[in-house]
Amino acid sequence: MSYQIKKFYQTGTLTAGNRLLPSEDHCVQTDPKRHNSLDSGHRACQGCGEALGTRYAIDAAMKATNGQLIVANATGCLEVFSTPYPETSWRVPWVHSLFGNTAAVATGLAAAMRVKGKSDIRVIAQGGDGGTTDIGFGCLSGMFERNDDVLYICYDNQAYMNTGIQRSSATPAAARTATTMAVGDSPGNAFGQGKFLPTIAMAHGIPYVATATVSDLHDLEAKVKRAMEIRGARYIHILVPCPLGWGTASCDTIRVARMAKETGIFPVFEAENGEVTSVLKIRKKQPIAAYLKMQKRYVHLFKKSPKTDVIAQLQEIADDNIKKYGLLEEKCS
Amino acid sequence: MKKSFAITLDPGTSLANHTGSWRTSRPVYTNFLPPCNAACPAGEDIQGWLFHAEIGNYEKAWQSLVENNPIPAIMGRVCYHPCEDSCNRKFIDEPVSINSVERFIGDEALRNGWSFEKPKPSSGKRVLVIGSGPAGLSAAYQLVRAGHKVEIHEAGSMSGGMLRFGIPKYRLPREVLDAEIKRILDLGVTLKLNTKVTNIPEAMKAGKFDAVFMAVGAHVGKHIEIPDADANKVMDAVSVLRSMEGEEKPMLGKRVVVYGGGNTAIDVARSAKRMGATDSTIVYRRTRERMPATVSEVDEVLEEGIKIKWLSTIKHGGESEITVEKMKLDDKGFPQPTGELETLKADSVVLALGQDSDLSLLEGLSDIKIKDGMVEVGSDMMTGHSGVFAGGDMVPSDRTVAVAVGHGKKAARYIDGWLRGKAYILPPKHELASFEKINPWYYSDAPRTARPMIDMQHRQSTFDEVQGGLEETIALFEARRCLSCGNCFGCNNCYSVCPDNAVIKLGPGRRFKINLDYCKGCGLCVEECPCGAIKMVQEDI
Structure with missing residues (x-):
């Protein structure tokens, strides 16, 4: 496991880093000289998980590569809120082309750097779940199977938020979106559809795949650092709650991501060469209903006659994850 | 471009x-105001000194602590720590062992000989402190630091008041008591032993004092008549505890009955056991839940093999026994007699039914109000007589060391303001840092560490200190369990x-x-x- 909790720093063990921790154990984000790859003044909503997640990840990558980094960006919220012509919030070399070709653009950037003999310059491609799991999936799969030297980061907020919250193939079952309205016999997004891209990436046998959330900064930064130590195709999938699309309070972005991890509905793990190598254990297991209740996109499950069968189905998905990835600490007998 | x-x-x-x-x-x-600080009767900034202890800077922690309380090594042993009862960490696992960390820091100070900050420049004013108990010592310390000349007049032959004559050695070793008192005196406080003040205006005139702080405590044991009892075999708890300090130990016999349910009753019963009593029994008229003694004290007394007869009153005495009557609680929670009787062997009966203050020094001061045997003071700790302040057990409040230290400090601030002609104004309190404000996720699990205790045989037969101190690493661990609520x-x-x-x-x-x-x-x-x-x-x- 790349990140281990340091014991006996009770007041600071799980914080970004307090005065009791030696500076090497602090998160990159605590550094007053952190790069701030995504600068202030961007137009993301209050409490945006994606804006937070991207600064966490790119700042960590900038530190890992000593600032030798180019970023290719897919179309989506991240591109729109950061770079309305002629302004930009990016403080890294940054390219935007089309919605679906980001992985291919990144592949080209990496090839160009290699040809120019500048292989110390590293390339990251990034996009939302729409640009990654739907529109850009063909280019991404190609990048994986050729094992191109690119880290692809997907910021998963589980729908097309920028255009008005339409369903993507990463939208979870039962969630309300503008295209999966909470009407009819089985309201919200259908069960049995969609895909979990991290396992598809693993199936390509690429050297490194990881998931993370914005609720555990130490873990997220350690994974980006680890990814930058490896050459070849790498994939990190970060859960970034969207206050607008999920119907959560802007102050709850991190809390709801934490609940996704603590319920098991979003497994946080690391895999190398197609095999899971570590998981971030659940600290205090929570029932799925507690997670769902925080979000207005599931409010139809908790109306006058609560849809207990649907909630039970979602609980089952979480429980399956817990079993499959071993998310609970083994009980000492 | x-x-x-x-x-x-x-x-x-x-x-x-x-x-x-x-x-x-x-x-x-x-x-925000951490709940520990809010609960501390001495007004300690507990979160504040733990903050320094967390990085191992115990001297700075001690300096911060003694801003409000000059006797941490004593307090770390005898305080009933309401701070721990209110600690927010109890909602995560268990409260921080604030009291043991305080003792550790207090002991470190004594071991390393840390000294208080130098007093402020002299104000030229003189203050008389009557009584050298915790309230008097606290006031004297604060006043001398504020730049006033302070004289303590103590009626007894030794300093410390109830710290010495009320708290047994097994809870407070005398070398600790003496060392912390000496450190206060070393600041320039004059202590006059065997100097009973009988007339305040005369004492003020004679010593050219500008103000007085009275803290004579409550040393007169309450008495009730037990029918048919041999008067020689009935003693009061305060006298028993006091005589323990002298050469002539009290003659309690082998079978001792203590009557009462407060911490004093417990202290006497435990002391009797240590002096060789085979049977030490506490008789209390109500139930365990309603006993005023601290829960941990009751646990410890039972561990040491001392029996407690709940719901019992002493009906009458006899040759070498007493008769107790069983009680039951009525709807309002008051004990009522049942008529059911029982005999207990008893060589002596010790009454621990509370204490009164000796207020003879107030004769002639008609403007000082007395109610229920206690002196009435305003929110500034001043009595009805201008320039005469009072605190500790002689004013209405909980009678604990922490309250006394708090009174001494508070009175000293108002006395300082009064002497300088600039009334002290209490700063407004911060809003409480309740547990709802805490995000407990970020605190990793760290259960409290238990204090070491000496073995039972020693506990029952010697006056050695029962509770041990913490080792440095454990004290540090405990300090770091602090959530730093609201700060x-x-x-x-x-x-x-x-x-x-x-x-x-x-x-x-x-x-x-x-x-x-x-x-x-x-x-x-x-x-x-x-x-x-x-x-x-x-x-x-």
């Missing part, structure tokens, strides 16, 4: 876009979790500030602050 085809504008930074204009409420860094401990969470880079880090120990040009008011910093030191405040719009 050469522009590409169809591009007319130069690229710019988003810093031109002040997103702060979106905001409807703003985060504000605050210091920033520099964890960098707010700085890290802001999606808009709108938190400015001011450098080590200098905390943070919000950049209102860009803060959108999402509230993530408030929510993810572990200790709840930030609050959201509505903007005026």
Whole structure:
């Protein structure tokens, strides 16, 4: 496991880093000289998980590569809120082309750097779940199977938020979106559809795949650092709650991501060469209903006659994850 | 700059876009009142001194602690620690062992000979403190530090008041008591033993004192008549405990019955056991739940093999026994007799039914009000007689060491203000840092460490100190269990979790500030602050 909790720093063990921790154990984000790859003044909503997640990840990558980094960006919220012509919030070399070709653009950037003999310059491609799991999936799969030297980061907020919250193939079952309205016999997004891209990436046998959330900064930064130590195709999938699309309070972005991890509905793990190598254990297991209740996109499950069968189905998905990835600490007998 | 085809504008930074204009409420860094501090009768800034102890700077922790309480090694042994009862950590696992850390820091100070800060320049004023118990010592310490000349007049032959004559050695070793008193005297306080004040105006005139703080305590044991009892075999608890300090130990016999349910009853019963009593029994008229003694004290007394007869009163005495009557509680919780009788063998009966103050020194001061045997004081601790203040057990309040130390400090502040002609104004209290303000996620599991205790045989037969101190590593561990409720401990969470880079880090120990040009008011910093030191405040719009 790349990140281990340091014991006996009770007041600071799980914080970004307090005065009791030696500076090497602090998160990159605590550094007053952190790069701030995504600068202030961007137009993301209050409490945006994606804006937070991207600064966490790119700042960590900038530190890992000593600032030798180019970023290719897919179309989506991240591109729109950061770079309305002629302004930009990016403080890294940054390219935007089309919605679906980001992985291919990144592949080209990496090839160009290699040809120019500048292989110390590293390339990251990034996009939302729409640009990654739907529109850009063909280019991404190609990048994986050729094992191109690119880290692809997907910021998963589980729908097309920028255009008005339409369903993507990463939208979870039962969630309300503008295209999966909470009407009819089985309201919200259908069960049995969609895909979990991290396992598809693993199936390509690429050297490194990881998931993370914005609720555990130490873990997220350690994974980006680890990814930058490896050459070849790498994939990190970060859960970034969207206050607008999920119907959560802007102050709850991190809390709801934490609940996704603590319920098991979003497994946080690391895999190398197609095999899971570590998981971030659940600290205090929570029932799925507690997670769902925080979000207005599931409010139809908790109306006058609560849809207990649907909630039970979602609980089952979480429980399956817990079993499959071993998310609970083994009980000492 | 050469522009590409169809591009007319130069690229710019988003810093031109002040997103702060979106905001409807703003985060504000605050210091809330930690519940431990709120509960401390001595007014200690517990979170404040633990903060220094957490990094192992025990001397700074001690200096911070003694701002409010000059006797931490004593307090770390005898205090009933209401701070721990209110500690927010109890909602996560168990309260922080504040009392044991206080003792550790107090002992470190004695071991290393740390000394108090030098007093302020002399004010030229003189204050008489009557009584050298915890209230008197605390007041003397605060007053001498404020620059006044202080003389303590003590009626007894030894200093310490109830610390010496009320608390047995097995809870407070005398070398600790003596060392902490000496440190106060070394600041320049004059102590006159065997000097009973009988007339305050005369004493003030004789000593040219400008103000007086009375803290004579409550040393007169309450008495009841037990029918048919041999008067020689009935003693009062205060006298028994006091005589324990002298050469002539009290003759209690083998079978001792203690009558009462407070901590004094417990102290006597435990002392009797240590002096060789085979049967030491406490008789109390109500139930265990209603016993005024501290829960941990009751546990310890039972561990040491001392029996407690609940719901019992002493009906009458006899040759070498007493007769007790069983009681039952009525609807209002008052004990009522049942008529059921029982005989207990008893060589002596010790009455521990509470204490009164000897207020003979107030004769002639008709403007000082006395109610129920206690002196009435205002919120400034001043009696009805101008310039005469009072505190400790002789005024109405809980009779504990911590309360006495708090009274001494409070009185000293008002006396200082009164002497300088500038009335002391109590600063307003911060809002309480309740557990709802805490984000418990960020605190890892760390159960409390137990204090070591000496073995039972020693506990039952000697006056050796029962509870041991903590080792350095364990004291450090305990200090670090503090949640720092409502006060920033520099964890960098707010700085890290802001999606808009709108938190400015001011450098080590200098905390943070919000950049209102860009803060959108999402509230993530408030929510993810572990200790709840930030609050959201509505903007005026």
